[in-house]
Amino acid sequence: MKNLRTFNNPYRDDKVFEGCAIFALLNQAGKNVSGEPVFRAIANMRNRGNGLGGGFAVYGIYPEYAEHYALHVMYDDPAAREEVECYLKDRFDIAEEEEVPTRKTPAVSHPPQVFRYFLKPRAGWMDDVTEDERMIRAVMDINTGIKDAFVFSSGKNMGVFKGVGHPETMAEYFRLDEYRGYLWTAHSRFPTNSRAWWGGAHPFSILDWTVIHNGEVSSYGINRRYLEMFGYACTLETDTEVLAYIVDLLARRQRLPMSLVTKIMAPPLWEEIERMKEPERSELIKLRQVYGSLLVNGPFAVVIAHHGEMIGLNDRIRLRPMTAGIGGENLYISSEEASIRLVCPELDEFWSPQGGDPIVGKVKLETPALHVPVRPLVSDEDRAGLKVGGLI
C-alpha cells in the first residue's frame, strides 16, 4: 500500500504546517455564476499565500451529469491512470470520462494529469451499503492503494481544481473562467515546505464536502486519533483533512445538524455554558463531554461547503480573521474585507462574527438550478431556525 504522507508530508513533521487566505462565494438563489470575481478576490490576497498552492471547489458545474458522481483524479504517472480506470471499470458504470481541460500556463511547471469520470456504483458491488459509502471506499482505495493517483474530489455536480501555484494561476490553468457554479470556494496556500504536492493544496474534499482552512489546528494529535477510531485514515497529515473528516463523521454519518457540529468544533467556554439556560446548558455540557476530542483548538478560520450550504467558522477566541458580506444574492466569506469590497463595492450587509459563531449560507431548497437531490442533513427543527445567509 502506498503512503500518501510521503508526498504530502515528506519530512514526517507532526503534520503539514501552512498558512493562507480563504475566499468563498455562494449565490443564495442557486444561480450558476462566473468565478471571475472569486479569482480577482483571492488574487488580491496574494501576500497571504506564497505561490505554493492554490485551489477551488465549484458546485453546480456538471448539471448534465447531476446524478453521477464526478470523480476528479490526479495522476503523477500515466501508468496510474490505467490502474485506476481498471479499478473503476470493475465497480462502476462510467457515463463519461475525459481529461480535465487545461490551458498552457507559463507559471505552471510539471503539472500532473487530471481526469474526470462521471460514474455510478454498479449493482453487485458492495450492495449492502449506500452509494455514498461505496464511493468513499473507492476514494480510499485509490488514495491508499494506487501509486501516483490521488482523488481531488468525488461529489456529484461539483469538482475540486487545485495545484501548486497561485490560485489565479490554477484558475487560468484549469480554464475555470469557462465554468459556472453557484458556490465557489478558493484558497491561497502558504506551506512552510516547498515540496508542495498538487494534492496537498486546498480544498480538501470527500463526496461533495469540501473544506478550505486558514490557521493551525493545535489539537491535531488528538483529533486525528479520535477519528482513527472511526476508520478514518488521515493519510495526508494535514489539519484540513482532519476538519473534513470531523464534518463527515458528525454531519453525514452521525447525522448531527450543522448547528451542533459547529458547537462541537468550537464550543462555548465553560463559564459561558454555565450562564446559559436549560436545556441549552445541559446539551452543551453533554456535547463537550462526548466530543471533547473533536474540539478544534488553536487558530482556525474554515469554510465548509456541500451542496446547498456553506459554513464559515472561527475558533472560539477568533485567532484568524474572517469576514462575511452579502451583496444582492451573493454571500461572501473572506480572510480580508478588501477582497469582498473589490468584487462587490456596495454590500447590503457586512459583518465579522465572534469566535465560534458560524456564518451559515444556504440556497433555497426548491432552487431548480442545483439538479441534485439534497439529502436531509439538517433536522427540520434545526432548519426552522435557519435563515438564508443568517446565523444559527
Added chain:
Amino acid sequence: MLPEINSQLPILNPQPPTGEVAQVDARGLDYRELNRRVDDLLASGAGEIEIRGVHGQRYIASRIRRPVNFRIHGTPGNDLAAFSDGVRLEVFGDAQDGVGNTMNSGEIIVHGRAGDIVGMGMRGGRIFIRDEVGYRTAIHMKEYREQRPVIVIGVMGQDFLGEYMAGGVVVILNLPPRNPKSFSRPPAFIGTGIHGGKIFFRGKLEPYQTGKEVGFDCPDEKEKELLNGIIRDYSNYFSQNLDHVIPDDFLKLYPKNLRPYGRLYAY
C-alpha cells in the same frame, strides 16, 4: 561583494511640506509600489496625499514621521499606519486588521468599521472608528509621559477589548451597530489583564463581561470633560448628532491593581 548595511538615519526630508494635495490611484498597485509612490510625492513637496481605489494594500503611511494628511478611499489593508509617527489619516471606507499597530503619534479617522487589534501596542495619538471593531482592540496599549493614546469606538468592540492594556484611554460610545450579527453575544473579557489606562463604556456591563482585574467607577469631573471633548470630536468628524450621548452614561473601567500578577509566583 555584498553591500554593507547603510545605517544612516533619516530617509525623508525633515521639513514638513507645504505643498499641494497629491493624488494617487492605488488600483492595481501592490503595497510596495504604492508606498514608494507616496514617499516620492512627499519628497517632491506634496503636503497632503489623497489615495483612491485602495483595495487591501498594507502598511500605508507606516514609515512617515511627520504631520502629513492622508485621505484614503477604499479599503486599506492590514497594518495601516503601523509604527507611524505624526500622520493624520482619514479613511473613507472600512479598515482591516492592525490599524495603528505600535503607532507613536498622529490621528487616524475611519469612516466605517475596523478589524482586529486596533491600536495594538499604540503609544500615542488618537484613533476614531465610526462603527464597530473586531477582537482585541487596544491590546497592550500603553502611555508614556505626555503621550497618552486615545481610541474611540462609535459602536462596540468584540471580545478581549483592552486586553493587557497598560495605558491610554478607550471610549466605547455603544451606538447602534451597523450589523448586529457581529455581536451574537455580548462582548466578553473586556480589560482582561489591564494594568494601566482607562476604558469608558457607555451603557451597562455584566460583571462576567470584564476581566477580573477591572474595577468599576463613574467618571470624575475631569474625565467627563475629556468625554465631552471626545463626543464633540466624534460628532464633528462623522457629522452625527450625539446630543443624547452624555458623560453621565459612561462607566469607567480601570485597573484595580497596577500589578495584576503579583501573587502568581513563588519567590
Added chain:
Amino acid sequence: MKSYLPAEFIIERNEDRCIRCLACVRQCGFETHVYDAEEDSLLSKEELCVGCLRCVTICPTRALTVRTNPSEPRPNANWTREHLRDVARQAESGGVILTGSGNDKPIRSYWDHLYLNASQVTNPSIDPLREPMELRTYLGKKPDTFNPGDAKTRESECSNVRIETPLLFSAMSFGAISLQAMQSLAQAASEYGTLFNTGEGGLPSELVDYGKSAIVQCASGRFGVNWEYLNNSAIVEIKIGQGAKPGIGGHLPGEKVLAKVAETRMIPMGTDALSPAPQHDIYSIEDLSMLIYALKEATNYRKPISVKIAAVHNAAAIATGMVRAGADMIVIDGIRGGTGAAPKLIRDHVGIPIELALAAVDSRLREEGIRNWASLVAAGGFRSAADVIKAIALGADAVYLGTAALVAMGCTICQKCYTGICNWGICTNRPELAKRLNPDVAARRLENLLRAWSLEIKEILGGMGVNAIESLRGNRLQLRGVGLEEWELRVLGVKGAGE
C-alpha cells in the same frame, strides 16, 4: 506560616582570618550577613544565602566558605531534594515557581558527544599564529546568484551585516540587566566588531551611539519600539520565543520599572511591563510575513529582519516557513537558553536541545534549497569555543552568547536573576548594586572572552587545514559522534566515529 524550607547553603567563617571589615555585610544584597556591634560578632542568616559567592570573592582575607547544605533528608532517587523543596515552596505560597538563568538539569549535551577532525599527512594543518585565519561573517539574505549588472538595483534586497567573529551577544533586556551590564556588552561588541542585542526592553538613551552594533528586538510588548529605535540598528529581530521559556511571555514586575527602565521602555514608572505570550499580530505564518514586511517597510528595506524562536518539536518546518515569510536571519534558541525570569517548570521541561534543532533546521533549509535566503544563528547554553565550533560545523552562521557573557562579567549562575537583586551588579537595577559593575572593566572581560574564543576557533580551523570560517560552516564531515544512538546521528547528520 512557618517555612519548612531548609537553607540551601551553609556559610563558614574562619574567625582567625576575619578582620571585621564588614565587606560581606555590605556586599550581600540578600542581607545574609549581619554584624552585631555590641558583641562584635558576625552572623550569617544562611536561609537567605543564594550561593552567588560575591562575599567569598570580595572578602580580603578569604575568611568565608559557602557550601551546599550537607544536611540531607533520607536518600530518595525519585523525590529529590529539589522536588521536596519545590513542593514546600508551593505549599507555602500557592504560586508558580520562578527561576533565572538556563536549564540546570543534566540534559544530554550533544556537544560532548561530537568530536572534531584535524589534518594529518594528506593535507597540512595551518598555523593560525602566523598564517591568515578568517572569521569574518555576513549576516543576512544572500541572493541565489550573483549578477554583476544587477548588484546595485538589488542592494536593498540583500543588505548584509558584517561581524568579525561568529560570536554575538544574545538578547538581554535593560530592566532585566543593569544599564552598566548592557553598556559593557555594547562596548565590547562595538570594539570587537560584533553585535549585542537589546532584548525587548528598548535601547537606553545612553547607548544610542551603539546603534550600529545593536540587534534591536521587536517583541510582543513592543517596549521602546518606534521609528528611531528600529532604524538606529544593525538588525531588527522579531522575538517569537526564547529557549528558556517557549510559548510564554515575559513579565518585568513594577518594582523593577524604575525611572530609567520606564524611560527606555516608554512606559510609566512602577507599572508591570507585561510581554504577552504571542505577538498579537502574529497568529499564523502569513501573519509573521506581515510583520516582517511591516518592519521592512518601516526601515525602508535597509535592515535585515531576524526572527527568533525557541527550539521546539517542529522547528525545522517552522524555520522554513519563517524563511519563506521573508526573514533574513533566523535564530533558534535551545532548551538550555538563559533567562532573567521564567517559570521553572517551563524552563526545565519545554523545548528541545539546540544541537538537534540546529541540525534539523539547517538540513531542512538545504533540502528545500533555501539555506542561502537567511542566516542561521544558534543560541542556548554555549559554554566554550568547542561548543561554538561544533555548532558552526552543524550549520550555524553564528552563535548567540548569553550566559557565557554574563559569567565573563562575574555571574556565578546563582539563578536568582528574577529577584532583581544581583550582588554582581549585572541582573539588577538597584543603583547601589548596579554601580558595582564597571562597564570599562566588564567590557574588557567580555572582549577578552571574544578574543579567547576567536583564537580557539582559529586554532581548530587551522588544525583542520582550512583558513576561513565558511569552510567549517555546515561542514558536518568535520564531526563524528560517539555514544549516540542511530536516530541521534541521523538527526545530527553526522557519522559515528570510525565510520
